[in-house]
Amino acid sequence: MGNSTIAAWLQRWWQRVRGPVDASGRRLRRPSVRRYGRYAALQFTRSQTQSRMLADDPDHLLIDYTRTMLAALLWAPARPRIGMVGLGGGSQVKFIHRHFPEATLEVVENNPWVVGLRREFGIPDDDARLRVLVDDGAAFVAARPGRYDVLLVDGYDETGIPPVLSTRQFYADCHAALLPGGALSVNLFAAGADAHVEHLRAVFGADRVLLVEEARMRNQVAFAWRGPQPGADAATKLLLDRQAVAVAQLQPVLDRVAASLAAHPGTTTPG
Numbered sequence: 001m002g003n004s005t006i007a008a009w010l011q012r013w014w015q016r017v018r019g020p021v022d023a024s025g026r027r028l029r030r031p032s033v034r035r036y037g038r039y040a041a042l043q044f045t046r047s048q049t050q051s052r053m054l055a056d057d058p059d060h061l062l063i064d065y066t067r068t069m070l071a072a073l074l075w076a077p078a079r080p081r082i083g084m085v086g087l088g089g090g091s092q093v094k095f096i097h098r099h100f101p102e103a104t105l106e107v108v109e110n111n112p113w114v115v116g117l118r119r120e121f122g123i124p125d126d127d128a129r130l131r132v133l134v135d136d137g138a139a140f141v142a143a144r145p146g147r148y149d150v151l152l153v154d155g156y157d158e159t160g161i162p163p164v165l166s167t168r169q170f171y172a173d174c175h176a177a178l179l180p181g182g183a184l185s186v187n188l189f190a191a192g193a194d195a196h197v198e199h200l201r202a203v204f205g206a207d208r209v210l211l212v213e214e215a216r217m218r219n220q221v222a223f224a225w226r227g228p229q230p231g232a233d234a235a236t237k238l239l240l241d242r243q244a245v246a247v248a249q250l251q252p253v254l255d256r257v258a259a260s261l262a263a264h265p266g267t268t269t270p271g
Contacts, residue, residue, distance in 0.1 A: 020112050022162065023136040029158050030113045033120050042089045042117065044158035051089030051121070058122035059094045061249050065187050065219040066091045068212055070250060071257035072150045072223060073238055074230040075183035078102065083148040083177065085137040085165065086155035087114055090123035093132075097124050099246040106148075107132045108140040111157070138164040142173040149179055154187040166192065168199040171224075175203050181227035188220045200224045210264050212257060229261050 020028045031050065034041045042051040054060050061067045070092060073080065079102045084093065087109035096103055109115050112134045124130060133140070137155045151174055155165045164170065174184050184204075188196055200209045204224040212221045235254040239247050 022110055022157075023139065023164055028111045028113070031111070031117065033117060040089075040121065042114070042121065050156060051091060053089055053091060053121055059098050060245075061091055061095050063091065064214050064217055065189075065221055066095075066154075067249055067253045068214065068221045068257070069152055069154065069185040069187060070095070071212075071221075071254055072152065072183045072185035073100075074234040074254065074257065074261075075181060075225055075227075076103075076149045076238070077181075080104075080149040081147065081179075082106070082150045082152065083141070083144065084108070085141065085151070085153045087118070087123075087132060088154065088156075089121040090118060092152060092154075093123055093130070094121075095246075095249075097130055099242055101129070104129045105131070108135050108137050110134065110136050110155075110162075136164065137162075138167075138170050138173065141170065141177050145173075145176045146179055148177055149182045151178060151182070151184040153184065156187075156189075160189075160191075161196075166196065166199075168202060171196075171199045171203045175224075175226065178226050181225075183223060183225040186222045186224075188222055189218060193220055197222055207265050210257075210260055212260055223257070229264070230258075232258070232262075234258070 022028055029044045031042050031044050034043050035055065038054055038056060040053050040055050041049045043049050052062055054062055082096065082103055082105045084105060084107040087093065087107050093105060093107055096105060109132065115132060115134055118132065126132060153165065153174065155162060178184060186196065197209065197211055200222055204226070208225050210223045212223070214220065235258055238254065239251060
């Protein structure tokens with residue numbers, strides 16, 4: 001066995017021992033599933049829940065901010081192409097796949113162990129409308145200019161939002177990945193949330209960024225968009241012919257975001 005062969009074997013062995021790493025070379029933590037009562041939770045540590053679902057109703061959007069983020073669909077056309085950064089327990093993936101059959105989704109998750117738990121959380125297998133890919137979220141977005149009508153960014157690890165998803169360049173790539181008229185929503189549960197909002201305003205323009213607080217949580221959801229704000233009838237069109245369970249979950253948050261937009265000095269021209 002030559003030296004190069006031995007070196008290659010040792011490298012593969014070391015990669016298996018230490019597990020997958022992120023774009024910076026930092027070792028990724030292996031998540032676990034905790035089941036208690038009616039719930040199942042994805043956790044990196046015992047005290048920190050990344051995602052939670054009702055075991056007997058896995059498509060239900062249990063956490064408030066996951067519903068709020070979907071208000072980005074107010075900007076979407078009839079058959080939207082949706083990109084998602086961060087899979088977690090797949091709450092939004094399951095909801096969209098079930099209730100928006102006209103939508104196509106591409107989801108990126110950098111932790112292969114998280115993707116490996118998709119069946120534990122009832123996430124559908126890939127099909128003509130859904131693809132889940134293992135990749136670095138920032139690189140994934142940067143490689144897809146002009147691809148999406150909606151981008152949903154909820155990329156977290158056990159420390160919070162990773163640095164690669166916190167830069168002005170990342171948000172510039174999100175802007176570029178959106179089609180004209182497209183919209184982005186970002187879950188901000190971080191000490192540095194203000195810096196994220198500043199980046200968004202610098203990239204999209206201050207009049208194309210809206211921050212919505214969650215009443216029962218410390219999360220904030222930031223919306224940013226290219227083009228005009230959605231019309232007054234956008235929520236009605238979005239929910240037309242949806243199942244009652246989808247309307248019940250989305251109608252209150254769509255009304256709340258629409259009211260915030262009505263008070264926002266928004267745009268009426270493309271951008």
